[in-house]
Amino acid sequence: MSRRALRRLRGEQRGQEPLGPGALQFVLHDDDDAEEEGPKWWGAGAARPGAGELGVQSINIEDLEEGPVLNGERPDGLLPGAVVSGNKRRSQSGGADRQKAAEVADRAAPPERENGLEDIDRILERIEDSSGFNRPGPPPLSSKKHVLYVEHRHLNPDTELKRYFGARAVLGEQRPRQRQRVYPKCTWLTTPKSTWPRYTKPGLSMRLLESKKGLSSFAFEHSEEYQQTQHKFLAAVESMEPNNIVVLLQTSPYHVDSLLQLSDACRFQEDQEMARDLVERALYSMECAFHPLFSLTSGTCRLDYRRPENRSFYLALYKQMSFLEKRGCPRTALEFCKLILSLEPDEDPLCMLLLIDHLALRARNYEYLIRLFQEWEAHRNLSQLPNFAFSVPLAYFLLSQQADLPEQELSSAREQASVLIRQALTMFPGVLLPLLEYCSVRPDASVATHRFFGPEAEISQPPALSQLVSLYLGRSHFLWKEPATVSWLEENVREVLQAVDSGDPAVGACESRRKVLYQRAPRNIHRHVVLSEVKEAVAALPPDVTTQSVMGFDPLPPLDTIYSYVRPERLSPVSHGNTIALFFRSLLPNYTMEVCEHVLASLCHVGSGRAADTRNLPRRPGQACLKRSRPPQPLAQAWLLDLALGPGLVFGFEASSSQQGPGGAGVGALGLRTQDSPSSDES
DSSP states (O other): OOHHHHHHHHHHHTSSOOOOOOOOOOOOOHHHHHHHHHSSSSSSTTOOOOOTTTOOOOGGGGGGGHHHHBTBBBBOOOTTTEOOOOSSSSSSSOOOHHHHHHHHHHSSSOOOOOOOHHHHHHHHHHHOOOOOSHHHHHHHHGSSSSSTTOOOOGOOOOHHHHHOOOHHHEEEEEOOOOOOOOOOOOOSSSOTTTTTTOOOOOOOOEEEEETTTTEEEEEEEHHHHHHHHHHHHHHHTTTTTTTHHHHHHOTTTTTTHHHHHHHHHHHHHHHHHHHHHHHHHHHHHTTOOOTTTOOOSOOOOOOTTEEEHHHHHHHHHHHHHHHHHHTOOOHHHHHHHHHHHHSSTTTTOOOOGGTTTHHHHTTTTTHHHHHHHHHHHHHHHGSSHHHHHHHHHHHHHHTTTTTTSOOOHHHHHHHHHHHHHHHHHHOOOOGGGHHHTTTOOOHHHHTSTTTTHHHHHHTSOOOHHHHHHHHEEEHHHHGSSSHHHHHHHHHHHHHHHHHHTTHHHHHHHHHHHHHTTTSSOOHHHHHHHHHHTTOOOTTTTTTHHTTOOOOOOOSSOOOOOOOSSOOOOOOOOSSSOHHHHHHHHHHHSSOOHHHHEEEEEHHHHHHTTTOOOOOOOOOOOOOOOOOOOOOOHHHHHHIIIIIIIOTTOOOEOOOOGGGGTTOOOOOOOEEOOOOTOOOOOOO
């Protein structure tokens, strides 16, 4: 640490020294001497210096040393009690002047402050002494952290991007603009942008439920105003019209579920920038509602996923993590993954254990993945998940390829990697051939045709296991494409084949375990597959999941959901009316039975040749009133066009040529036809 930093830490500034003959003189002493002589400075006959007396700052000898101290002596022959000038040169004046200045310094420095400075010096020396030979510092802090401990600095993607491209490339144009912005609070999950609407509290808050055994349970809460907005959002989702959500966000710009749902719509339309911006705004809204005791880093705060108010936070974090991974920030994405897992590690509602190994390997954080496996294997059986069974030995192998480790550690990591990959191949033989196919590697005939690794191994897998294997291969297959990795895998495959041919009992035990453990995947795994959008895994979902509707803002909600408030019931017109009314309801889900009655009456009038009364036809907000001066039948037809199918399409029943609209467009027999298409008089 520089002397300037030391002066700032002690409160000293350049140019603040008192002027006078001895203003730039310092007393040099050792730490031991200061501790022994400190109490003697204020004797019985000594008087405490007043405000008008000359005060001289005293510092340790280490601050002015230019060379090492050997055997308690300095190379230049200076003694601990010597006095030097501020420019580190001996004064040319007599020894009497130096002795007098030393006595003044002894009277001016109070022992309390001196002892405090010595304590600071010792702390700074431990920080500066990187070798740690003379004064070893405390053990690394990382060894004391919880395995799910989250670091604030790694939640910011700019930290990772600056490591790749430099601070000037990342923050070159942001610094002058950020100085002019004023935001309500500092946030860790995202950085507010000037393009966002002005933040106003949307009615979202968080409360502490209980604190027990060192764990604190929290829950988000919706105010009455926020509940009304939530009801409007659900109605907008049921309308299947994204513009309705846009209108809702104009009045409630920080409604979380609306932001997440609209983000999915933007992502499907390939507008990734807008989709990511909406997710960040949702995170900012929720972080502003945090309880003062809620901590992102401690790993002791819990959010129950069974509460619908909490699920938005899970999903916002997951979507942000996905964007960070696609953006090329795997280290930041790993930190978000740890945060999601720490919110409910036992239940793991989003099944982040199926993803954390992938992010750790992409971030090249092999030590963390190995540590997580070692600490959680005893009570979570991580080796029974295909992703951990193959990722952990890969982490050991990649760790053994690093040249900056001792040779003993490298050989130990290589041996452990071989042991674990053989166990993984024995437990999950159906992974090998699809993995080699992903890596564009053609296996030997002895491997491809063997009964253990052949096509039968993949076909005979239980459906739940096939789903986990498809998820892992679709996500992490590219990590195995390195030639050194493929060569190492080939060596261990041959070892496994020898064990199988020799009748190793572990092979039969693994086969029995596969049949028992992977009968059906739990709901959190299905939820993770839906969110991951890995095509191979989605195709392997069971029919009972694929046939039900999955909402983007709440995919596969828990069956034991805890509701804090209930949505008010609405009169459903589907339960009333005849078959034709139900048919119209399927086409016009947003309109009531009154609408269907008017439509049916209009169509009946059209069929009978009488004029239809369209004065009381309901209309959507913003739609112009229907004028009575226009012909009645085309009005009903245009109303159906506008409300049901949008511009360019016409729906209707069989009509004669005399009942065509002003533009000459008729209607076909119970079908769809564009307005520009010619009409037909044939029935």
